[in-house]
Amino acid sequence: xxxxxxxxxxxxxxxxxxxxxxxxxxxxxxxxxxxxxxxxxxxxxxxxxxxxxxxxxxxxxxxxxxxxxxxxxxxxxxxxxxxxxxxxxxxxxxxxxxxxxxxxxxxxxxxxxxxxxxxxxxxxxxxxxxxxxxxxxxxx
Amino acid sequence: xxxxxxxxxxxxxxxxxxxxxxxxxxxxxxxxxxxxxxxxxxxxxxxxxxxxxxxxxxxxxxxxxxxxxxxxxxxxxxxxxxxxxxxxxxxxxxxxxxxxxxxxxxxxxxxxxxxxxxxxxxxxxxxxxxxxxxxxxxxxxxxxxxxxxxxxxxxxxxxxxxxxxxxxxxxxxxxxxxxxxxxxxxxxxxxxxxxxxxxxxxxxxxxxxxxxxxxxxxxxxxxxxxxxxxxxxxxxxxxxxxxxxxxxxxxxxxxxxxxxxxxxxxxxxxxxxxxxxxxxxxxxxxxxxx
Numbered sequence: 239x240x241x242x243x244x245x246x247x248x249x250x251x252x253x254x255x256x257x258x259x260x261x262x263x264x265x266x267x268x269x270x271x272x273x274x275x276x277x278x279x280x281x282x283x284x285x286x287x288x289x290x291x292x293x294x295x296x297x298x299x300x301x302x303x304x305x306x307x308x309x310x311x312x313x314x315x316x317x318x319x320x321x322x323x324x325x326x327x328x329x330x331x332x333x334x335x336x337x338x339x340x341x342x343x344x345x346x347x348x349x350x351x352x353x354x355x356x357x358x359x360x361x362x363x364x365x366x367x368x369x370x371x372x373x374x375x376x377x378x
Numbered sequence: 379x380x381x382x383x384x385x386x387x388x389x390x391x392x393x394x395x396x397x398x399x400x401x402x403x404x405x406x407x408x409x410x411x412x413x414x415x416x417x418x419x420x421x422x423x424x425x426x427x428x429x430x431x432x433x434x435x436x437x438x439x440x441x442x443x444x445x446x447x448x449x450x451x452x453x454x455x456x457x458x459x460x461x462x463x464x465x466x467x468x469x470x471x472x473x474x475x476x477x478x479x480x481x482x483x484x485x486x487x488x489x490x491x492x493x494x495x496x497x498x499x500x501x502x503x504x505x506x507x508x509x510x511x512x513x514x515x516x517x518x519x520x521x522x523x524x525x526x527x528x529x530x531x532x533x534x535x536x537x538x539x540x541x542x543x544x545x546x547x548x549x550x551x552x553x554x555x556x557x558x559x560x561x562x563x564x565x566x567x568x569x570x571x572x573x574x575x576x577x578x579x580x581x582x583x584x585x586x587x588x589x590x591x592x593x594x595x596x597x598x599x600x601x602x603x604x605x606x607x608x609x610x611x612x613x614x615x616x617x618x619x620x621x622x623x624x625x626x627x628x629x630x631x632x633x634x635x636x637x638x639x640x641x642x643x644x645x646x647x648x649x650x651x652x653x654x655x656x657x658x659x660x661x662x663x664x665x666x667x668x
Contacts, residue, residue: 292501295549296413302587303414304625311587359668360625362431366413 268326271352276345283341287368297373300366304357305347313377323353330377343371411498415508415546418628418664419468419476419493421580422594422617423636423644426554427508427544429476429495434668436468438480440639440660447655455658464639474498482639486519487536489640499546507543514538516640525564533564538642540578553581560642569649574612575601576645582621592630593618598645612648617660630662 287293301309308323310316313330320327328335338346348367350356361367416426419436430436444458452458466480466489474495481488491514499508518524518534525533540558547553556578565572580594596615619632635656638644650656 299414299549303623306587307624359431359433365410 269324271325271328274342274346274351276342280345280349281339281341283339283344285340285344285368285371287365288340288372291372293365293369294372294376296366297369297371300361300370301373304360305370313374325353327354330374336375336378340368340371343374344368347371347374409500409502409504411508412501412546415499415544415552416582417590417621417623418630418662420628420630420662420664421554421582421592422619422630422632422634422660422662423596423615423639423641424554424556424578424580424594425493425510425512425540425542427495427498427510427542429474429493429510430470430666431668432470432473434470434666436470436476436478437665437667438464438466438468438662440464440466440662442634442637442639442660443658445637445650445656445658446633460637462637462639468493484638484640484643487516487640487643488519489514489516491515499544507545510542510544512538512540512542514641516642536560536562536640536642538640538645540641542578550584551581553579555579558641558645560645562642562646565646570612570646574645575599588623590621590623591618592621592632594632594634596644598648612646613650613652615644615648616652619660626666628662628664631659632661633657633659 306317307319308315308317308327309330310320310327315327315329317327330336344367346354347370348357348361357367361370414428416428419426419428419430420438420440440463442462444452444455444460446454448455448458462482462484464480464482466478468476468478468491470476476493478491478493479489480491491512493510493512495508495510497505497509499505514537516536516538518536522529538558538560540556542554542556544552544554558576558578560574560576562570562572576596576598578594578596580592582590582592584590594615594617598612598614600611613635615634615636617632617634617636619630619634621628621630623629635650635652635658636644636648637658638647
């Protein structure tokens with residue numbers, strides 16, 4: 239009986255460690271990305287597709303295909319590839335992140351820098367790019 | 379005079395404004411194509427109506443192992459002899475126009491292929507389906523002796539032409555139907571016909587953000603046999619599997635009843651009757667660069 243409960247406790251502890259480590263969004267040693275130097279022309283960019291709310295679904299499709307592997311299902315920076323990055327991908331539910339202009343998010347998502355790749359060739363249509371920003375806006 | 383010029387100018391600008399408004403309205407009602415009806419240009423043994431963006435290079439490796447008939451002794455065909463492999467490259471030169479080349483192990487066949495999506499399905503059903511033309515020309519690369527005494531280069535040639543229609547019903551389900559015509563310039567008349575008409579049904583059901591169930595059914599039909607009506611009718615091809623896709627890769631693993639990879643070989647030279655022992659495991663990997 240004692241042996242059984244010891245096994246159960248060990249299993250429970252292991253499970254707890256697994257759950258805690260899995261839910262921890264930032265890997266030890268990863269640096270936090272510095273401030274983005276967004277050019278003025280991007281900062282001032284307006285989403286010309288904002289009125290078409292159906293684009294959120296298309297944005298989700300692009301997010302799943304191109305962003306999810308690093309940024310995670312809900313934008314917490316906990317995707318399966320995030321651990322391999324030197325810089326933490328950030329949390330999209332951070333109010334500071336969401337307070338940025340659409341243009342700033344466009345620059346960070348599409349133009350990129352360092353480990354954040356450029357997506358101009360992979361997402362060539364402007365409508366698709368703004369659809370992606372619209373979906374990122376939902377990850378508050 | 380001045381008054382008339384002012385009225386004329388005002389009328390012109392008013393008209394221009396109306397025209398601008400009309401063009402804005404016209405722009406608003408443009409019915410745009412649906413996005414990502416498929417994750418890849420390949421769906422097991424068939425092409426999809428999907429063509430990547432212009433200037434994209436696609437690399438593909440298709441591999442089919444031996445049949446599962448020997449069970450665990452050759453790990454369900456994975457270590458069996460008789461595997462077939464194709465390596466190919468496709469490039470999108472213009473919007474929805476793709477040209478490709480590939481080399482298949484069986485008969486060392488070089489193939490040159492072209493795909494044109496004439497129109498894409500649109501979001502508001504102006505075009506309720508996407509329509510694609512696909513064509514392949516194969517060159518059998520076996521030694522001259524294989525082709526008998528009256529060797530001619532044209533005897534190496536085989537062709538496949540297909541019309542494909544697809545519809546994305548929702549974010550999860552996309553289905554395709556297609557009709558094809560295959561032709562070989564030279565065949566073993568005791569086994570095969572020169573021509574074969576076929577119909578194809580295939581599709582995908584996305585059950586997670588990156589994974590889909592995929593299936594494929596190809597039915598050769600005993601129609602339009604222009605020469606040699608003594609050949610065996612080839613068997614239908616049934617296959618099903620799983621597709622996993624990422625930003626630049628699609629990985630399909632499946633079990634199917636075909637060792638051929640080129641579609642004309644598949645439609646004319648599949649004599650395996652439908653049976654579990656005739657199934658073989660296969661996979662396709664595509665990688666995109668742009």
